[in-house]
Amino acid sequence: MSVKIEVNGEVVVAYLSGDIDHHTAKPMREEIDKAVESNMPTLLVLDFKDVSFMDSSGIGLVMGRYRILNPKGAELAVTNPSPQIYKVMHLAGLERLAKIEKGGMKNEAVK
Amino acid sequence: MKQLNKFSMQLLSRSANESFARVAVSAFVTQLDPTIEEINDIKTAVSEAVTNCIVHAYKNEIGNIYIQVRILECNVVEIKIRDKGCGIPDVDRAMEPLYTTAGGERAGLGFAVMQSFMDNLRVVSKVGKGTTVTMKKRISVRVKSNGQQG
Numbered sequence: 604m605s606v607k608i609e610v611n612g613e614v615v616v617a618y619l620s621g622d623i624d625h626h627t628a629k630p631m632r633e634e635i636d637k638a639v640e641s642n643m644p645t646l647l648v649l650d651f652k653d654v655s656f657m658d659s660s661g662i663g664l665v666m667g668r669y670r671i672l673n674p675k676g677a678e679l680a681v682t683n684p685s686p687q688i689y690k691v692m693h694l695a696g697l698e699r700l701a702k703i704e705k706g707g708m709k710n711e712a713v714k
Numbered sequence: 715m716k717q718l719n720k721f722s723m724q725l726l727s728r729s730a731n732e733s734f735a736r737v738a739v740s741a742f743v744t745q746l747d748p749t750i751e752e753i754n755d756i757k758t759a760v761s762e763a764v765t766n767c768i769v770h771a772y773k774n775e776i777g778n779i780y781i782q783v784r785i786l787e788c789n790v791v792e793i794k795i796r797d798k799g800c801g802i803p804d805v806d807r808a809m810e811p812l813y814t815t816a817g818g819e820r821a822g823l824g825f826a827v828m829q830s831f832m833d834n835l836r837v838v839s840k841v842g843k844g845t846t847v848t849m850k851k852r853i854s855v856r857v858k859s860n861g862q863q864g
Contacts, residue, residue, distance in 0.1 A: 624729075624761055625729055626729035626730055626732050656736075656761075658761040658762055659765075659820075659823040659827050660765065662821040662823055663820050663821040686751070687754040687758070690754075691827065694826065694827060695823055
C-alpha cells in the first residue's frame, strides 16, 4: 500500500497502489489530505491503476475527500479503476460525486 | 445440500488480518475454478464481513472472528463469519445502504456489498452475544474445450 503524489499547477494527482481496505485506508487518507492542504488544488485526481483490491473502505476514502474538496469549490476525479473496483464504485453511486475515467484522465490539465 | 469440503479458521479482530482472511477464503474456493469476477466478489464480501467484526462487533476490544467455508453440492460456496461481539440491535436498519454508526470515513455499504456480490445473505444477531453472517454463492460451471465440465 502506498500513495505517490504529483502536483501539476492546480491539479494534485494521487497514485494509489496495493490493497485498499479498512487497515490501509487511513494512512492513504492522511497522505492525500496532507497534499490537498498544502497545495489547495482545484482538481484532485485519485488514480487506481495500481490498486489490486478495494472494498467499501475505498468508497469511504473517495467520499471523504469529496466532502473536503466540495466546500472549497474543488473537483474530484477517479481514474483507471479495475472492473472489480469499478463494480464497488458503481454500487455506491460514486459517479454522482466524482468523474470516473476508466482509461485515465483525458483532461490536459493533469499532464 | 450435501457438504463436499470444509475449511475453518479463527482470527483475532486486528485490521492487519483483513487481507489474510479474504485471501485464505478465496484460495480455498479456487478448487471450484471460479472466474476472476467470482473470486473478486467473494474477496470483497469477506473483507466487508470481517471489517464489520473489527469496526462494529469488537469496537473497543480485540475478540475472535470465526470463519467457516463449505463447498456444497452444485458448485455452491457457503461462507459463515461469526463474532462474539456486541451484536446488532436492529439488523434491518444496519442493512440499509449508507447507514453506519462508525462515523465520517465509513461508507455504510458493507451489507449492501455483501448482498450485491453474493447470491444469498443471512444475518443473525443478538445484542451482547454476537453476530453470524452467512453468505452463499454459486460458482459457474465452465465447459472445457474437450466438452467436459470444469
